[in-house]
Amino acid sequence: MNAQLIQELEALGGEILPASLRDCDEIIIDQPSYTARIALWGGHLVSFIPAGQPDLLFQSTNEGAQTRFGRRHFGVPVCWPWFGANAEDEDFPAHGLARYFRWELVEVGRFKNGDAKIVIRLASEDHPLIEEMWPHAFELRQVFRFGEGFSVNFSAANLSEASMPVSEALHTYFKVGSQEQAQVVGLDGVTYIDKFNEGKEFQQSGSVSPCDTLDRVYVNAPNSIELVDPVLSRKLIIETEGSESTVLWNPGEALAKLRTDLEDHEYQEFVCVETANALVNRYTIKPGDMHQLRVSVKAEALDA
Numbered sequence: 001m002n003a004q005l006i007q008e009l010e011a012l013g014g015e016i017l018p019a020s021l022r023d024c025d026e027i028i029i030d031q032p033s034y035t036a037r038i039a040l041w042g043g044h045l046v047s048f049i050p051a052g053q054p055d056l057l058f059q060s061t062n063e064g065a066q067t068r069f070g071r072r073h074f075g076v077p078v079c080w081p082w083f084g085a086n087a088e089d090e091d092f093p094a095h096g097l098a099r100y101f102r103w104e105l106v107e108v109g110r111f112k113n114g115d116a117k118i119v120i121r122l123a124s125e126d127h128p129l130i131e132e133m134w135p136h137a138f139e140l141r142q143v144f145r146f147g148e149g150f151s152v153n154f155s156a157a158n159l160s161e162a163s164m165p166v167s168e169a170l171h172t173y174f175k176v177g178s179q180e181q182a183q184v185v186g187l188d189g190v191t192y193i194d195k196f197n198e199g200k201e202f203q204q205s206g207s208v209s210p211c212d213t214l215d216r217v218y219v220n221a222p223n224s225i226e227l228v229d230p231v232l233s234r235k236l237i238i239e240t241e242g243s244e245s246t247v248l249w250n251p252g253e254a255l256a257k258l259r260t261d262l263e264d265h266e267y268q269e270f271v272c273v274e275t276a277n278a279l280v281n282r283y284t285i286k287p288g289d290m291h292q293l294r295v296s297v298k299a300e301a302l303d304a
């Protein structure tokens, strides 16, 4: 990492944990009002802890298999450029390629209001395996913003000469006190495809609770929802841009037991609320164009 970036990171109250995850560095920013952590492996926001509160994000204690496509469940993985299974090759990993490669730190600074800014990048030319898995040249960026809450602004530029089909998600693992008591509010009336129910279509009525054994893609979904957590006495306000779908995922007890990359009880501690474009909401990026997908999250005390 270049010396100037290291200096700028230090000026921000940041430090680098060298080779801390799969031989890649992690970045920690410690401020009086929060601590944030980013892993360059997989280009991951790992953790965002507002002072005096539990982390907003979940990290499994199970590291997952240490193979190329083995992985741990944590933070905000980026699923891109395909969401779910790859349609052409079953050997390619689910949820795209972006979460399996080392991203590069390219910018450190502050926004005008003082919020910290960290930018990381991944390009198709960075690894031969990327070019093998995806025929289009591209450049991806994530701009992380940390202040009262956090935001992730993910952008994808199509550098190839053909239109690029995309389905995607910022697959956020929100930490909850109990999946049984957590509630997702704001999806009333929205149509969803239920992957745990033969892919049938339903319409949401009221809020989603309990958040247990869910694998649903809400299509043409609104850009503002809340995850209410009575156990941790907080609600997470989730605002999105560039996203037409919201995916809710919690594996539930039976599936969690079958997974070797998740401890048996851990399904009780997270709900994935994913900022996505999937199924009917997939789209194409024209040659030379780019698309941005953004999620902003802040916590409020429930009794506020």
Ligand SMILES: O=P(O)(O)OC[C@H]1O[C@@H](O)[C@H](O)[C@@H](O)[C@@H]1O
Pocket (backbone or CB within 6 Å): 094, 095, 171, 195, 215, 216, 247, 249, 274
């Ligand atoms: O284990 P992975 O690849 O991170 O995926 C976890 C889950 O991610 C969700 O987004 C999918 O809808 C689920 O079907 C999937 O099981």
